[in-house]
Amino acid sequence: MSTQSLGLDSALAAYLLRTGTRETETLAKLRAETVERSDAHMQIAPEQGQLMHLLVELIAARNILEIGTFTGYSTLWMALAAPSDARIVACDVDPEAAALAQRAWDEAGVADRIELHLRPALETLDGRLNEGEAGCHDLAFIDADKENYDAYYERSLRLMRPGGLILVDNTLWGGSVIDSAKRDAATEAIRAFNAKLSQDERITLAMTPVGDGLTLARKR
Ligand code: CA
Numbered sequence: 001m002s003t004q005s006l007g008l009d010s011a012l013a014a015y016l017l018r019t020g021t022r023e024t025e026t027l028a029k030l031r032a033e034t035v036e037r038s039d040a041h042m043q044i045a046p047e048q049g050q051l052m053h054l055l056v057e058l059i060a061a062r063n064i065l066e067i068g069t070f071t072g073y074s075t076l077w078m079a080l081a082a083p084s085d086a087r088i089v090a091c092d093v094d095p096e097a098a099a100l101a102q103r104a105w106d107e108a109g110v111a112d113r114i115e116l117h118l119r120p121a122l123e124t125l126d127g128r129l130n131e132g133e134a135g136c137h138d139l140a141f142i143d144a145d146k147e148n149y150d151a152y153y154e155r156s157l158r159l160m161r162p163g164g165l166i167l168v169d170n171t172l173w174g175g176s177v178i179d180s181a182k183r184d185a186a187t188e189a190i191r192a193f194n195a196k197l198s199q200d201e202r203i204t205l206a207m208t209p210v211g212d213g214l215t216l217a218r219k220r
Helices: 010-020 025-035 046-058 073-079 097-106 120-128 146-159 173-178 185-198
Strands: 064-066 088-091 114-119 137-142 160-169 203-208 214-219
Touching: 010 046, 025 046, 025 073, 025 097, 025 114, 025 203, 025 214, 046 073, 046 137, 046 160, 046 173, 046 203, 046 214, 064 120, 064 146, 073 088, 073 097, 088 097, 097 114, 120 146, 137 146, 146 160, 146 185, 185 203
Parallel strands: 064 088, 064 137, 088 114, 137 160
Antiparallel strands: 160 214, 203 214
């Protein structure tokens, strides 16, 4: 669903990977290891990783929140673009996936800029807010359970500085957002979330068809 951008055939995806991304050896190895897992569809596409890498550079992001780290592939793309004194707060609840992530971060020499929090992300985000970190973060990547997207977004918005960027994954959800037969909780949550953001004056919005739908929201 999201290991390659929606509607892209595999030949064009391969061309994009070859020509338009600069995946390091560690990133490529981690992607290959993740493909072996039954939940491999949760990994972002390489072209999305490359875009997120550039966005981190563009806004000179130092304080980054990642909500849904999985095997750490997206984290690694961002970490490789961040300065050595950056701090990435990575949230997940799957210790097995996190072990794979940790190994890749070590191998790439960026583990010291990533703080892994293995507990529900809302607890970690509320912890950051209680520590007085509202307005202190540059970028957030939301890619965890869809039913909590709105809660993750509202907290992330408070934690961002003005001009900070919130990236939200899977906002096209394999096309389910326009399939009226799909009434499951995750799909409904994404529909409601997308509708809300389309009217949200607190942000500048760009919904893109990168990966499985990547929404960019810049805090005003
Ligand atoms: Ca995802």
